Amino acid sequence: MRIGILGSGQVGQALARGYARHGHEVRIGTRQAEVGGLPTGPPAEVAAAAELVVLAVRGSAAEALAGSLAGELDGTVLVDATNPLDASTGSPQLFVGHTDSLGERVQRAAPGARVVKAYNTVGNALMVDPQLPGGPPSMFIGGDDQAAKDTVTGLLRDTGWDVVDLGGIEASRWLEPMCLAWVAVGARTGTWGHAFRLLRPEG
Template identity: 75%
Template sequence: MRVAILGSGQVGQALAAGWTAHGHDVVIGTRQAAVEDFAVAPPAEAVRDADLVVLAVRGTAAVELVRSLAGELDGRVLVDATNPLDMGDRGPALFVGTTDSLGEQVQRAAPAARVVKAYNTVGNALMVDPDLPGGPPTMFLAGDDPDAKRQVGDLLQATGWDVADLGGIEASRWLEAMCMAWVAYGARTGTWGHAFKLLR
């Protein structure tokens, strides 16, 4: 599968490394000149030939970037791995929540894209092939397009995840809040190798 990752930070590079190891053809869409060890291209060019696009930028930049690429994203599966984090003096908080979400804003910015919220409730070190003593963790996802969610779910299962579908893109409100629970546990314990598991 051809994957375009929008964002060259830790999340983007972790996903690129993991999916490349699984045999996928990955390019990082970035305005930077180069990212060591990975193929790079300007964002619009990276998206153009992709089977799957992943949004892995800071939450504050997500909507503007997606809006600028809206035409290129028409009909494409767009995985939104972002969180609306506001890193203020009193610690992290969400800059949108309960009545709207960043996932919904991303979908509105590219109405014809098939947005799936996923990968936002775990640290980048565990995003591909998580190996935890409690067994495969659960990746929760949300989105309005069943086929898009199925494609993302298949990728997740092939790379070590259990999958739980929470429904439409509006469920991003609860996924983004779950990120805060993940952060709170990490801040309290000083450890970041944890993930959620849904028992059923």
């Protein structure tokens, strides 16, 4: 699959390298000329050419970037891996929540995109091929387009995840606060190699 990643930071690079290991054709959309030896291109060009795009930028930039590329993203599966984090007070908080979410804002900014919230509840080191005791961790997702969620679910399962579908894009209202729980565990223990898992009854 041709995958475009918008964002050249640790998340974008981790996903790019992980997807490439699984045989996907990956490019990072960035204005930088070079990103860790990974294939790059202008964001609009990368978004237009991809079958699936991952939004992997700071939460404060996500809505504006999605809006600026709305035309290129029309009809495309857009995986929103961002969180609306605000650390200006010294401890992480959400700059939107409860009655709205960053996932919903991204969907409104690019109304033709088929947005699926994913990857926002785990650190970048475990985003592809997570290896943890007790079996694969659970990736929680949400989005309004079932076919888009099926595509993302297939990609996640192929790269080591159990998948839990929480419903429409409004599920981002619950997923984004889960990031704070993930951060709290890391802050208290000083370790960051953890992930969530949903345990289900058999059958």
